[in-house]
Amino acid sequence: MNMLSPARLKAHPVSIAPSDKKRTLLPYCVQAETNLFRDGDICSGLFEVVSGVFRISRLTRGGRRYVIGFGFPGDILGYGPDRFHISDCDAVSAAKVIRHRADVLYGDSAQLQRHQTLVKGALQQVEAMQDHCMMLGRNTARDRIAAFLSLFGERIGTPLGRYVEFDLLMPRTDIADYLGLSTETVSRCLTELRHDNLIAIENVHHFVLLQPQHLEELAEGDG
């Protein structure tokens, strides 16, 4: 499932020029679908998300895609085990990022302590991945969708009375590839949650969490 279709590949209009010498710490804009880095690229920088949402994915040898995670404002993306990236990263929507030099992680730079933030980002990512694995290991499709919606509610949602709302500017395929489900199951679970009055969906991409707390509980899986 989810083999790479030509349609899927239309994506990358602009790749960020990695030769940007000045180590600007000013945020700069990227448009939707921009590719921040790809699997195999030299890791020339880490990216701190200022606004927007990024999708981090990897491909299996068979061409199957897996969405490892998402990058939200405040997150730092681009950690690889060595000097090379091991995943692809592109913007789900228009976004702003700050580029940090990565060699503080790998090199001998004496200014490492100035960049404690970057190390911390790596540790946070470890935690995020652990959470993700726990979810994949044991939860039902419904619980996973609830977890996904809770995540986005927390990270990019805006309060609306006791509700939370947000725009999800990505196809259902991304959700499926992130949760390890098929798009059909994603769709089915969403309508199920809608019928249970836990969420409302307008325009296919605009979500309202009607009972955020209840969703959180579902996301826990058991407990």
Place this chain on the structure above:
Amino acid sequence: MNMLSPARLKAHPVSIAPSDKKRTLLPYCVQAETNLFRDGDICSGLFEVVSGVFRISRLTRGGRRYVIGFGFPGDILGYGPDRFHISDCDAVSAAKVIRHRADVLYGDSAQLQRHQTLVKGALQQVEAMQDHCMMLGRNTARDRIAAFLSLFGERIGTPLGRYVEFDLLMPRTDIADYLGLSTETVSRCLTELRHDNLIAIENVHHFVLLQPQHLEELAEGDG
């Protein structure tokens, strides 16, 4: 499933004294089932595995256990997003570890560059978690078992002609909790692989990989 039974809790005979002031970089021994750290503990150190195997796990609120990963010789364990551990870690068998001071990750210590190794360990862990997630997301039970066996073959196996053998000193529950399967399914897949002459099992805990390469291929899942 896998609720904590009293039997499960017999485990922790000795907890490592975290007040060991001298920052010895000499390896020291721990016996089987020793607890290196627990969820919520202050992160006083990182542990470099010299020999043996460690199990890193987390509990859900409902008391369900999830095995996040394993620590093999060469691995560095104990990364948390902040100054506290977020997982439990205990020795599967007797083992040796080196303790590293963790404050180089969190504090302002100027000697951070001396400890580039530790940062690198965190990045490797990110990669390991990504691999694990990909496996959990998309593979069948059989493929997961193959991946598990391949992992242990690579990390603690000894060559035996064209075979690879190793002792797996952990209950089936650990495998199940790591792969997101039930113990019954683990058992079934193992006998299936045995009947297909991909592995041989003696004494329940001694494994021989008869076709390591074939197992690797299965582990890839697709592709």
Place this chain on the structure above:
DNA sequence: CGTGATTTTGAGTAGCATCAAGGCCTGTGG
């Protein structure tokens, strides 16, 4: 040798993937 834990095997079932249409939004051209 007996007891309790772990592992294996079996039968039945629930949940999700797969295959296959059908509906909805978007953009394009007449």
Place this chain on the structure above:
DNA sequence: CCACAGGCCTTGATGCTACTCAAAATCACG
């Protein structure tokens, strides 16, 4: 402005995988 085409999303029917419940077999230990 309307008709049409191509994605994307949703819904339906079916089958398979792995979980659950249950019991037998093996192992560990006293």
